[in-house]
Amino acid sequence: xxxxxxxxxxxxxxxxxxxxxxxxxxxxxxxxxxxxxxxxxxxxxxxxxxxxxxxxxxxxxxxxxxxxxxxxxxxxxxxxxxxxxxxxxxxxxxxxxxxxxxxxxxxxxxxxxxxxxxxxxxxxxxxxxxxxxxxxxxxxxxxxxxxxxxxxxxxxxxxxxxxxxxxxxxxxxxxxxxxxxxxxxxxxxxxxxxxxxxxxxxxxxxxxxxxxxxxxxxxxxxxxxxxxxxxxxxxxxxxxxxxxxxxxxxxxxxxxxxxxxxxxxxxxxxxxxxxxxxxxxxxxxxxxxxxxxxxxxxxxxxxxxxxxxxxxxxxxxxxxxxxxxxxxxxxxxxxxxxxxxxx
Amino acid sequence: xxxxxxxxxxxxxxxxxxxxxxxxxxxxxxxxxxxxxxxxxxxxxxxxxxxxxxxxxxxxxxxxxxxxxxxxxxxxxxxxxxxxxxxxxxxxxxxxxxxxxxxxxxxxxxxxxxxxxxxxxxxxxxxxxxxxxxxxxxxxxxxxxxxxxxxxxxxxxxxxxxxxxxxxxxxxxxxxxxxxxxxxxxxxxxxxxxxxxxxxxxxxxxxxxxxxxxxxxxxxxxxxxxxxxxxxxxxxxxxxxxxxxxxxxxxxxxxxxxxxxxxxxxxxxxxxxxxxxxxxxxxxxxxxxxxxxxxxxxxxxxxxxxxxxxxxxxxxxxxxxxxxxxxxxxxxxxxxxxxxxxxxxxxxxxxxxxxxxxxxxxxxxxxxxxxxxxxxxxxxxxxxxxxxxxxxxxxxxxxxxxxxxxxxxxxxxxxxxxxxxxxxxxxxxxxxxx
Numbered sequence: 001x002x003x004x005x006x007x008x009x010x011x012x013x014x015x016x017x018x019x020x021x022x023x024x025x026x027x028x029x030x031x032x033x034x035x036x037x038x039x040x041x042x043x044x045x046x047x048x049x050x051x052x053x054x055x056x057x058x059x060x061x062x063x064x065x066x067x068x069x070x071x072x073x074x075x076x077x078x079x080x081x082x083x084x085x086x087x088x089x090x091x092x093x094x095x096x097x098x099x100x101x102x103x104x105x106x107x108x109x110x111x112x113x114x115x116x117x118x119x120x121x122x123x124x125x126x127x128x129x130x131x132x133x134x135x136x137x138x139x140x141x142x143x144x145x146x147x148x149x150x151x152x153x154x155x156x157x158x159x160x161x162x163x164x165x166x167x168x169x170x171x172x173x174x175x176x177x178x179x180x181x182x183x184x185x186x187x188x189x190x191x192x193x194x195x196x197x198x199x200x201x202x203x204x205x206x207x208x209x210x211x212x213x214x215x216x217x218x219x220x221x222x223x224x225x226x227x228x229x230x231x232x233x234x235x236x237x238x239x240x241x242x243x244x245x246x247x248x249x250x251x252x253x254x255x256x257x258x259x260x261x262x263x264x265x266x267x268x269x270x271x272x273x274x275x276x277x278x279x280x281x282x283x284x285x286x287x288x289x290x291x292x293x294x295x296x297x298x299x300x301x302x303x304x305x306x307x308x309x310x311x312x313x314x315x316x317x318x319x320x321x322x323x324x325x326x327x328x329x330x331x332x333x334x335x336x337x338x339x340x341x342x343x
Numbered sequence: 344x345x346x347x348x349x350x351x352x353x354x355x356x357x358x359x360x361x362x363x364x365x366x367x368x369x370x371x372x373x374x375x376x377x378x379x380x381x382x383x384x385x386x387x388x389x390x391x392x393x394x395x396x397x398x399x400x401x402x403x404x405x406x407x408x409x410x411x412x413x414x415x416x417x418x419x420x421x422x423x424x425x426x427x428x429x430x431x432x433x434x435x436x437x438x439x440x441x442x443x444x445x446x447x448x449x450x451x452x453x454x455x456x457x458x459x460x461x462x463x464x465x466x467x468x469x470x471x472x473x474x475x476x477x478x479x480x481x482x483x484x485x486x487x488x489x490x491x492x493x494x495x496x497x498x499x500x501x502x503x504x505x506x507x508x509x510x511x512x513x514x515x516x517x518x519x520x521x522x523x524x525x526x527x528x529x530x531x532x533x534x535x536x537x538x539x540x541x542x543x544x545x546x547x548x549x550x551x552x553x554x555x556x557x558x559x560x561x562x563x564x565x566x567x568x569x570x571x572x573x574x575x576x577x578x579x580x581x582x583x584x585x586x587x588x589x590x591x592x593x594x595x596x597x598x599x600x601x602x603x604x605x606x607x608x609x610x611x612x613x614x615x616x617x618x619x620x621x622x623x624x625x626x627x628x629x630x631x632x633x634x635x636x637x638x639x640x641x642x643x644x645x646x647x648x649x650x651x652x653x654x655x656x657x658x659x660x661x662x663x664x665x666x667x668x669x670x671x672x673x674x675x676x677x678x679x680x681x682x683x684x685x686x687x688x689x690x691x692x693x694x695x696x697x698x699x700x701x702x703x704x705x706x707x708x709x710x711x712x713x714x715x716x717x718x719x720x721x722x723x724x725x726x727x728x729x730x731x732x733x734x735x736x737x738x739x740x741x742x743x744x745x746x747x748x749x750x751x752x753x754x755x756x757x758x759x760x761x762x763x764x765x766x767x768x769x770x771x772x773x774x775x776x777x
Contacts, residue, residue, distance in 0.1 A: 071430045072452045092773065158602045177597075178755065265597035266751065267743035268419040273751040289423050290740055291774055292448065294430070 058305070065298035071288060076295070083299035093300065095275055096283035097307070099184065103259075103279060104252035106188035111196050111248065116241075118196065119203035120229060133204070136197035147190050148261035152177075155186045155262075162186075177263045183277040190258045195251070199244050206240035207233060242319045249315050253308050256281040280304050382666050383409045384673055385436035388656075389421035390414075391623030392440065392491075393690025397682055401673060408669065417599055418442040418654070422739065429455055435661040437670035438677075441488060443478070443655045444742060447563075447734040450481055457660040458485040462671035470680065474731030475695045479657050488657025489678040490695035491686070494618030495726035496553050496651045499625055502639035502714060504613040508538040514716055518645035525554060525580065528647035529587040535613055542594030542612040547584055547750040549598065552742060553616045554580045556732060557651030562742075563735035569775065571741065572768055581767075585760025588753050595754035604632030607640070617642060618653040619693030619722045626691065626712050635712075642716040650728035655695060693722040700726065737775045745770045 024032065065083050068076030087093050118136060126132055139147075154161040155176035163173045176186050210233060218228050234241070259277045260269045270286045271278025278286070280300065288297035388394060398410045413436065415421040422445045428434035429452065441449055449456070464486050468476055471490045479488035498521065502512040510531075511517055521528055532543030544550050555561045555577070564570045571577060587593070594612040601607055607615075607629045615625060622642065629638050658674040660667055676682060680698030687694050687703060691710065694700055703719030710718040748770065749763040758766065 071426055072448060072455075074430075090773070153603075156602070159605065263597065265600055267747050268417065268423070270744060273748045273755075275748075286744070289426055290744055291737075292426070293776075 061298045061301050064294055065302055067295050069293075069295035069298070071292035071294050079295070083295045084303070087296055087299045087303065092275060092278075092283060093280075096278050096280040099271070099277055100253055100255065100279045103184045103187050103191070103255060103277070104249070106184055107191040108245075108248050108252050111192045111199065112245065114192070115196050115199035115203055115244070118200040119207055120233065122200065122204050123207045133201060136200050138197065139193050140195070140198040142194065144194065144257040145261065147194050148258045151186065151190045151193070151258075152262045178273060178276065180276045183262070183272060187255065187258045187262060187277055191252070191255065195248065199248065202244055203237060203240060206237035210236040242316060245315050245319050246312050249311050250308055253304065253311060254281055255279050256285070260285070380407045381409070382407065382669055383411055384438065384666060384670055385411045385413070386438040386673070387413045387415065387421070387424070387436040388440040389416070389418050389442065390620060391627065391690045391692070393623070393686045393688075393692065394677065396689060397677060397685060401676060408673070410673070418444060419739070419743065425449075433663055435663055437660065437664040437666050438674050439659050439661060440491065441657045441659050443494070443734060444739040446478060446657070447736045447738050449487075451736050453481040453485060453487050455662055456487040457662060457664070457667050457671065458487065459489065459660070459671060460484075460486050462668065462675065464489065464675070467675070470696045470698065472695060472697060472726075475655070478731055488659045489674045491656045491658055491678055491683070492620060492692040493695045493726065493729070494620055494652050494654035495693055495722050495729055496556075496616060496618045496646050496653055497721055497725045498643045498645055499615040499617040499621070499640055499713075500643055501610065501613050502641050504539070504541070504610050504639075507610075508535045508613070510535065512641075514641050514643045514714075517641075517643040521643065521645045521647065523647065525583050525647045529583060529592065532587055532592045532614075533590055536591050541610065543587070543592035544614050544616070545594050545596040545601065545606065545612045546598060547588050547593050547754050548747055549616050551581070551584055551746060551750055553618075553646075553651055553653055554584065554648065555742070556653040557648050558732065559730060561732045561734070562738055563733050565733050567733065567735055569735065571771055578764065581764050582760060585753060585763060589760060593754045595751075601628055601632070604628040604630070606632070608632040608634035608638050616653075619691065620654055622691030622710070622713065622718055636714070639714065640712070641714040642710070642718050642721055644721045644724055646725060650725060652729045652731070687719060691718060693719070693726065740774060741771065744774055
């Protein structure tokens with residue numbers, strides 16, 4: 001971008017410095033307008049769409065959250081921050097936060113590790129690469145609802161596949177839909193099933209742009225494949241890794257379909273008989289559409305929004321440190337390492 | 344900056360895509376069938392409604408009317424669907440089926456639905472059992488629903504399971520055996536459980552619903568006051584149910600799943616509370632579980648604690664409908680006694696009009712699936728003495744979200760009866776504003 005901007009200025013330099021404002025022909029003016037304004041027009045569709053589908057709902061939700069608002073009867077009196085106070089003092093809200101974070105950690109961490117490993121394997125010059133890549137992406141094509149229905153049958157407590165397999169190796173039936181940890185594990189499994197391959201492909205794309213000669217020279221220097229993976233691959237894909245971590249954070253904190261459909265026998269799916277796996281989005285849904293309290297539900301939506309921003313920032317900071325990249329101290333350590341190896 | 348060509352291409356594609364998105368967003372809606380006489384009426388029902396053949400019949404009799412029907416699997420999901428669309432201010436079908444459990448919440452916004460007295464429902468007032476018509480009448484005298492079915496409750500039982508425990512299997516003997524109050528029902532259940540080691544009923548939630556629906560006043564008093572916490576009658580019934588459940592009479596099934604219907608087939612439980620509309624559900628579950636009529640489910644003319652009504656529905660026309668008059672005409676036709684008889688034959692549910700009830704009672708047609716039981720005639724006797732119960736705005740929330748979870752914990756033996764009741768009261772305070 002900087003180069004394209006600089007070019008016209010270089011063109012303009014030879015013209016004699018005008019006394020007053022330069023008189024431009026219509027064509028010149030049009031061309032200048034084109035130069036200055038076109039980029040904004042090109043990018044405007046996104047911003048217009050974002051304003052309509054993103055910014056407006058965000059602001060409107062804030063308005064709703066400051067009113068008493070019945071789902072059916074509509075707007076009530078203005079109550080300021082009462083809804084937020086109510087929610088922050090509600091144990092069910094905190095329960096839902098705990099469940100969300102627990103499911104998020106159970107899904108995000110294994111998912112990223114497996115995705116990196118899968119991407120690394122796919123990057124090894126396998127035969128029929130397209131076949132393997134498409135195979136990895138296949139679960140992503142299945143809709144979350146279908147995944148949830150299939151897995152809730154697998155984790156059925158009476159006759160499900162999971163329990164039947166456990167029985168084969170002598171383990172008793174497990175209460176997948178009632179035990180807190182097991183239910184979180186089951187839901188995390190659904191998320192992992194769907195997203196691991198997708199993330200692996202994104203990471204694979206990044207890995208393929210790592211210059212091969214780096215690997216070669218490292219190999220010549222005697223670095224083994226594990227060493228090459230940690231010292232070359234991971235640092236080189238750092239920006240992509242950060243992207244994947246942030247998007248999976250956002251997705252992970254918004255889990256809805258999986259817990260909603262995991263056990264529909266409780267009030268049509270409010271997240272377990274004791275809200276063992278009621279995530280925050282599910283709690284918000286129960287508030288809005290069962291209890292018909294739209295105001296409090298909007299407050300939950302905003303709190304969740306803030307939470308996701310917070311989590312995103314923390315993740316960003318952590319992931320900047322994980323992998324050595326362009327940061328200065330990292331480069332120094334790398335040099336130190338190289339010096340050490342030469343010795 | 345060698346990428347510039349590619350980025351430009353991407354920008355063009357992104358721009359085109361977003362414009363396409365905007366365009367599609369704008370192009371929905373419209374489709375007003377004004378002049379061409381050809382109109383499409385949308386209808387949303389739930390559960391087993393039995394209307395499919397009637398739609399065809401209506402279309403054949405009314406050229407130019409096309410019916411687009413949607414059926415939602417359960418009443419609970421139909422509620423979410425309807426509530427969401429009311430809140431959004433659009434999207435409701437021209438004819439919407441409303442269930443008794445959430446009628447209370449709908450009545451609070453009854454002005455969102457067409458006053459059917461404008462379409463002559465008053466002339467048909469005598470068709471329905473009186474309380475059915477009154478339940479859909481709001482404080483201003485507006486009537487917002489054509490009654491479809493009511494839910495008089497009888498008892499479904501499994502013949503082979505009864506035989507295995509040495510209990511009678513003939514439906515009249517079963518009726519005589521179980522005649523009495525809930526305590527008596529649980530006594531027989533204790534005998535059954537002792538003899539077979541199996542459960543007597545599928546799960547506590549449905550039994551609890553039928554117990555509550557039987558009372559003169561349920562979760563609310565007749566004047567609309569919340570009436571749960573200090574309601575001794577409710578507490579006593581809860582105690583009865585809890586004792587039986589602790590005694591192993593509940594099969595702790597997940598409702599609307601029943602292990603994929605298999606629990607209906609493999610003798611997991613012996614009895615099942617059956618409001619009229621539930622007969623279709625039972626048949627569907629047995630078939631899903633790989634069973635058929637030979638699985639041995641039967642329907643007895645008896646219900647613990649006497650007559651009770653659970654569920655039933657109305658057909659309403661939302662104010663947002665583009666074809667109110669045509670929709671009202673269709674809903675009116677669908678709820679005529681003649682059509683209700685056909686509906687009942689298709690779905691097994693019980694009609695709300697007196698004419699249809701009489702016809703079913705006198706025909707006493709055997710229901711092949713339920714071991715030849717004359718289900719229509721039995722339901723007609725079960726409907727005798729049914730009283731309407733006032734349903735408050737949060738009735739369905741109390742039923743499902745307040746009492747559902749503690750009863751499930753009780754079924755699974757995680758808590759005892761007293762703790763389950765306390766848990767329910769706690770949930771009531773948290774979930775329902777007084």
